[in-house]
Amino acid sequence: MALLPIEILGSEVLRRRAADVAEIDEDLRILIGDMFETMYDAEGIGLAAPQIGISRRVIVVDVREEGAEPFALINPRLVETGQEREKGEEGCLSIPGLAAPVDRPLRVAVEGMNADGHPVRIEGEGLLARCLQHEIDHLDGVLFIDHVSPLKRRMLLQKWKRSFATDAVLKAEGEGRSGARG
Numbered sequence: 001m002a003l004l005p006i007e008i009l010g011s012e013v014l015r016r017r018a019a020d021v022a023e024i025d026e027d028l029r030i031l032i033g034d035m036f037e038t039m040y041d042a043e044g045i046g047l048a049a050p051q052i053g054i055s056r057r058v059i060v061v062d063v064r065e066e067g068a069e070p071f072a073l074i075n076p077r078l079v080e081t082g083q084e085r086e087k088g089e090e091g092c093l094s095i096p097g098l099a100a101p102v103d104r105p106l107r108v109a110v111e112g113m114n115a116d117g118h119p120v121r122i123e124g125e126g127l128l129a130r131c132l133q134h135e136i137d138h139l140d141g142v143l144f145i146d147h148v149s150p151l152k153r154r155m156l157l158q159k160w161k162r163s164f165a166t167d168a169v170l171k172a173e174g175e176g177r178s179g180a181r182g
């Protein structure tokens with residue numbers, strides 16, 4: 001298994017529709033293992049393949065507080081959404097440091113394949129349903145900031161850019177000093 005770098009907002013692959021997985025082979029199982037490792041390292045509860053630069057329809061989810069076992073889903077499709085909706089705070093490993101409440105259906109049913117190629121159906125509510133929707137969105141090039149109002153979205157992005165620039169400056173400063181010492 002390997003830790004993979006996570007694509008950050010601005011990366012084109014995050015905005016692309018990911019391709020269906022045609023064949024479940026050893027490479028795909030390795031990819032899934034790498035995705036779990038990368039997700040756990042980043043302390044996330046879900047990860048979609050485009051977030052590690054792979055434009056294929058694969059997600060991994062670990063929402064233990066909902067009592068669900070960690071799972072991978074291949075070619076997942078949202079097949080049912082309940083009428084009831086709920087607002088809940090979301091963040092994304094591809095937009096580090098940013099969070100916002102997002103309104104989504106409270107309950108969903110998702111169908112896809114597991115890592116063995118068997119068809120599976122997952123019915124979830126609350127955090128599990130939210131996570132499934134967030135990760136499937138990634139496969140269609142959609143990010144959680146797309147679900148808030150245009151005004152709120154502009155504010156969020158401005159805030160994010162500011163904090164990100166600060167991080168970049170701090171990093172550059174740190175490297176500059178070590179370079180000077182060397």
Ligand code: NI
Binds near residue numbers: 093134138
């Ligand atoms: Ni995300």
